[in-house]
Amino acid sequence: MxxxxxxxxxxxxxxxxxxxxxxxxxxxxxxxxxxxxxxxxxxxxxxxxxxxxxxxxxxxxxxxxxxxxxxxxxxxxxxxxxxxxxxxxxxxxxxxxxxxxxxxxxxxxxxxxxxxxEGRAIASLGITEPGGGSDVAGLRTTAVRDGQHYVVNGAKTFITSGTRADFVTTAVRTGGAAHGGISLLVIEKGTPGFSVSKKLKKTGWWASDTAELHFEDCRVPVENLIGIENAGFLAIMVNFTQERLMIAGQCVAIAELAYRESIQYARDRHAFGKSLSGFQVTRHKLADMASRIAAARALTGELAVRWARGEQTPALAAMTKNVATDMCSFVCDQAVQIFGGMGYMRETLVERLYRDARLYPIGGGAREVMNEIISKAEGY
Ligand SMILES: Cc1cc2nc3c(=O)[nH]c(=O)nc-3n(C[C@H](O)[C@H](O)[C@H](O)COP(=O)(O)OP(=O)(O)OC[C@H]3O[C@@H](n4cnc5c(N)ncnc54)[C@H](O)[C@@H]3O)c2cc1C
The missing domain is CATH 1.10.540.10 (Acyl-CoA dehydrogenase/oxidase, N-terminal domain)
Structure with a gap:
């Protein structure tokens, strides 16, 4: 589709x-x-x-x-x-x-x-901190102006491509408490005081590197400030909306892949003298998978078109992310079930997709945080 x-x-x-x-x-x-x-x-x-x-x-x-x-x-x-x-x-x-x-x-x-x-450098985004990721307005990494530099102290965690990024678009606190004191700074690899503290081991997404980063009296030139000082929170929120669209798209893709693998396996595998797809219950599992993928794809497509038109749609993005991530978890779970014991073996793709899918209701904003965004927009 x-x-x-x-x-x-x-x-x-x-x-x-x-x-x-x-x-x-x-x-x-x-x-x-x-x-x-x-x-x-x-x-x-x-x-x-x-x-x-x-x-x-x-x-x-x-x-x-x-x-x-x-x-x-x-x-x-x-x-x-x-x-x-x-x-x-x-x-x-x-x-x-x-x-x-x-x-x-x-x-x-x-x-x-x-x-x-052009493939000559690697970029990461650093928002999440060891102390918390959902409450972005409460972030603690500080950047204090000193002449033509900001002196950065703090840590970021779960950063995708973090072990080898040439720079990190980093959320820092340049002003007072809460969302009005946040800015975005580009912090480059090799800047004294910036180090990768560890490479993290994960449930899924194994081929992508994920890191914890440390900043200690790290002097970042003021020309690396993105936009206006203390106006970073809104930029981060707008970026999250686009990220949630891309996450929904990834969920649709993962589910589609798990579904295709399942159709093939259901045709090839036999039990009780017939193929698995010979059982109505298997066909109905596949039909449910297909239906939910189609629904999530439709919503993701609508969000994409609205976003491309320039509409600001944080609540629709939150709804789409939740619908797509729930769908992906369901489809990957059903795929493992159709594969039986093989679905639990590292040699099958559906086993890996099942693990990969677990991230999506958490990364890019937890499911509960999405519901908070929807609740506020709907004015409950
Ligand atoms: C593989 C991976 C890659 C990632 N890549 C990046 C990256 O490149 N850059 C980056 O900055 N971050 C990245 N993240 C971080 C990700 O965005 C955060 O994990 C996510 O935002 C949640 O933050 P947290 O883990 O600190 O959870 P917390 O904020 O500690 O929340 C824990 C749980 O508490 C519950 N909760 C939190 N807030 C509320 C609320 N308001 N109401 C009800 N329940 C709530 C939710 O169930 C939530 O899952 C990545 C994470 C992973 C696992």
Missing amino acids: TYLFETEEHATLRSSVRRWSATHIAPHSAEWEENEEFPASLYARAGADGMLGVGYPESAGGGGGDVTMALVAGEEMVLAGKSVGVVAGLGSHAIALPPILKHGTPGQIERFVRPVL
Whole structure:
């Protein structure tokens, strides 16, 4: 199935991303997942081949198009590459670059955005802290102005691509308490006082590296401030809305992959003298999976179109994220059930997808936090 908004251009993009992912990711995905890392050279390959710049303006080194193109490219990369971890790692720029593109100066866009889209640098986003991620307004990493520098102290955790990022778009406290004192600073690798404190081991997304970062009297030049001082909270919230759209798209893709694997297995596997798909209960499981994927795809497509039109839709994004993540958890669980014991074995893709899916009701804003956003918007 495809999104309702898709045109010839999306179809062309789908086939080129499919070919690229089948060549450069799929043959290695199982090995990279087990190694808990993919080679850094893949960023360079993806950048050179235009895979990282889909949906980004050509003036910044991207390939043009809008968020609907990025959604479709992300889906094909999951379907054909068969590693959610690789797609998450390669795609960490999708959460790190938009605030720079939107609020950065032309000089900052040249310094930070272009090299990443061209595969010459790796970008991460640093919002979450060891003390908490949901309460962004309460973040504790401080950045105190000292002449032409900010002196940064604090820590960030669960940072995707954090072990090898060339820079981190970092949320810091430059002002008073709560949301009015938050800014975004680009902190570059090699800045004295910035270190990777550890690489984290995870339930899923094994091929993507995830890190805890430490800042101790780290002097960051004031020219690395993105936008206006103390105005970072709104930029972070807008960025979250786009992230939630991309997360919903990833959930649709993961579920679609688990569904396709399940159809094949249900046809091939036999029990009691017939194929699993010969049992009505299996066919109905598959029908439920298909129906829920279709529903989540429809909502995700609507959100994408609204976002591409420039509508600010935080509540719709929160609803879409919850619908898509719940759907993905359900579908991956059903896929494991259809596979039986094999669904619990590391050699099957559905076992990995089941683990990967567990992140989505947490990452990019927990399910409960989404419901708070919806409640506020609905005015209960
Ligand atoms: C694999 C992975 C990759 C990630 N990548 C990044 C990244 O690149 N950059 C980044 O900045 N962060 C990243 N994160 C962090 C992620 O966004 C946070 O984990 C998430 O926002 C939740 O924050 P927390 O883990 O601190 O949970 P907490 O804030 O400690 O919340 C814990 C739980 O409490 C409940 N809860 C919290 N608030 C409320 C509320 N208001 N009402 C009701 N219940 C509530 C929820 O059940 C929630 O799951 C990543 C996380 C993972 C696991």
